[in-house]
């Protein structure tokens with residue numbers, strides 16, 4: 048994949064790491080401008096994000112609505128600009144790339160969206176939609192070559208090429224998501240940000256898409272940042288998991304560690320809140336009080352202290368740093384340990 | 391947990407009707423002009439006993455909402471229409487009642503919570519006034535007594551500082567709080583049957599946990615009979631003792647929750663259960679049901695699951711299986727489960 052990648056390198060490639068994120072933050076300042084004549088406070092959507100995505104792995108990003116998952120995903124592809132921090136993809140510092148070099152980089156990073164209905168342009172045929180990235184990067188020369196490549200991609204995602212000239216509205220939700228996936232893999236990317244790709248789908252369709260995404264990863268070797276709020280789906284697809292709360296990563300680690308030894312109270316509560324499709328295992332659920340605070344008025348100290356069942360005075364005063372609690376397993380809590388909330 | 395005396399006093403009067411609270415018989419709903427109409431619900435029958443919590447599960451478009459809207463007398467008509475069937479509430483056929491009687495039954499006897507709380511609340515009316523209106527429709531009481539009642543209801547659903555929140559508008563509440571307000575309105579007149587259509591689907595997991603806990607509390611304290619619609623079997627397993635599985639507008643299985651999970655009889659139910667990702671297992675490849683849900687009205691003959699069914703036999707293509715009793719606790723609409731062989 049020599050699409051200009053090699054010549055714009057300016058950060059040393061670090062072995063396994065495909066994506067390296069350091070202290071990335073995003074503040075939306077004039078969020079929406081004036082509402083009822085009052086200036087809106089700025090929103091700190093992402094704060095101090097530092098992590099890596101390894102080659103060929105799936106890092107899942109979980110957390111509740113508004114915690115900054117989509118914003119972080121978009122920052123990594125530079126679909127929006129970070130307020131501060133560094134992001135390197137395959138050794139290239141993407142925040143410093145010129146727009147022309149960034150255009151080249153776009154051939155190697157792709158996005159799959161949640162809403163298969165809204166993310167495909169309704170007036171273009173499926174062939175046009177899938178071929179668009181191929182054309183932007185000059186990967187197909189003739190019409191025949193284009194149609195052949197599109198047919199090949201459609202087969203790979205389980206769609207019949209005979210539907211090539213149809214329009215998105217003629218497809219079901221699951222089929223539209225397949226079209227979005229075909230488009231994303233068309234240019235042979237190294238890194239795909241999948242923003243809630245199965246959240247809008249029925250369980251049985253969800254299983255088909257999750258399996259497809261895993262199969263493609265196995266054969267193509269790319270990495271996923273898999274954004275989700277469904278912890279059961281994540282358990283199936285992820286290698287590692289990062290948990291976000293109010294713009295910050297509060298826990299990150301190998302999947303097994305996160306599920307078996309959640310070490311941040313929020314992660315523990317989140318896991319315990321998932322209703323199990325099994326009437327025989329009534330588990331003791333941790334019911335958090337209150338709502339997620341708005342990111343516009345971020346609590347002092349640990350931002351989880353307003354809902355944390357084990358909060359202490361120090362939690363209001365000091366923000367806990369993200370520290371290693373076991374190998375590769377980090378948590379941001381003054382009292383981090385496996386299952387910190389006593390049951 | 392203490393509940394205000396006026397709430398407990400108004401528990402639904404013990405039903406004098408001996409049979410089930412709700413009995414739906416051979417309900418069919420169609421859309422579009424007669425002649426070319428498409429059946430979106432076909433021959434649905436089930437019963438709900440007083441005090442029970444029953445769930446309806448099924449994929450998008452399987453007819454869950456239409457079935458519950460029919461019970462509420464809220465099928466949009468035109469273009470919709472109830473083509474066949476009876477809906478017996480305490481023995482009285484709601485479909486036989488004059489249209490003008492339904493508003494009286496809605497809210498007082500049967501209440502419903504919708505998926506999207508924001509679109510069912512009035513944005514320019516305070517929370518207090520909206521709940522007050524719901525009470526006014528069916529119960530005579532003075533202003534001050536009504537205000538007290540609203541405060542009690544808000545307290546019941548766990549809105550902190552209810553006295554002060556009476557004057558708030560819906561947009562000042564979070565999604566979870568709005569859903570609580572919807573629940574408060576729905577139980578304002580102590581309905582005998584509470585229909586909840588995907589009450590937690592739009593909510594985050596930790597907020598969903600709060601609302602599920604509230605549904606348990608409503609059952610415990612008010613003794614309300616519940617019909618819960620969800621595509622999430624986890625949510626159904628949490629609240630309900632019985633579950634009805636719908637596929638392509640039909641009931642394909644009806645059994646108590648434990649039985650469904652332990653030994654599902656219909657091949658669709660089996661596929662559905664196998665394809666759910668579990669919090670406990672990892673790396674196992676998810677089972678996938680081959681093919682797609684048929685569009686309403688496209689399967690004219692035979693079993694609606696036939697094109698996707700791993701167990702199908704010739705008979706299935708020709709004859710539509712009725713919902714048959716497999717055991718007293720379990721019914722399934724499947725020839726093979728009922729013992730047919732090829």
Ligand SMILES: Nc1ncnc2c1ncn2[C@@H]1O[C@H](COP(=O)(O)OP(=O)(O)OP(=O)(O)O)[C@@H](O)[C@H]1O
Pocket residue numbers: 075078079090091092110111112113114115116117118119276342
């Ligand atoms: N363009 C923008 N301008 C102002 N604020 C924004 C903008 N985009 C996002 N935000 C705010 O940033 C915060 C994080 O939003 P984001 O969409 O990243 O959350 P999320 O975790 O993806 O949520 P969801 O699960 O609902 O998709 C929210 O408070 C949101 O309102």
Ligand SMILES: Nc1ncnc2c1ncn2[C@@H]1O[C@H](COP(=O)(O)OP(=O)(O)OP(=O)(O)O)[C@@H](O)[C@H]1O
Pocket residue numbers: 421422430448449450451452453454455456457466469470621686
């Ligand atoms: N106004 C309408 N005109 C024609 N068909 C309609 C109309 N409203 C609903 N339908 C169809 O009726 C069928 C059943 O819809 P219903 O809303 O009951 O499904 P559901 O099981 O509640 O699905 P979901 O899980 O998506 O809420 C669907 O196929 C739908 O397309």
Ligand code: SF4
Pocket residue numbers: 311312313349350351352353355356357358359362367379380381382383
């Ligand atoms: S730092 Fe304190 S408030 Fe924050 S999660 Fe840990 S115990 Fe809870």
Ligand code: SF4
Pocket residue numbers: 656657658693694695696699700701702703706711723724725726727
């Ligand atoms: S009736 Fe036949 S096709 Fe239908 S579910 Fe049973 S075995 Fe499958």
Ligand SMILES: [Mg+2]
Pocket residue numbers: 116117118242
């Ligand atoms: Mg998002």
Ligand SMILES: [Mg+2]
Pocket residue numbers: 454455456587
């Ligand atoms: Mg519905």
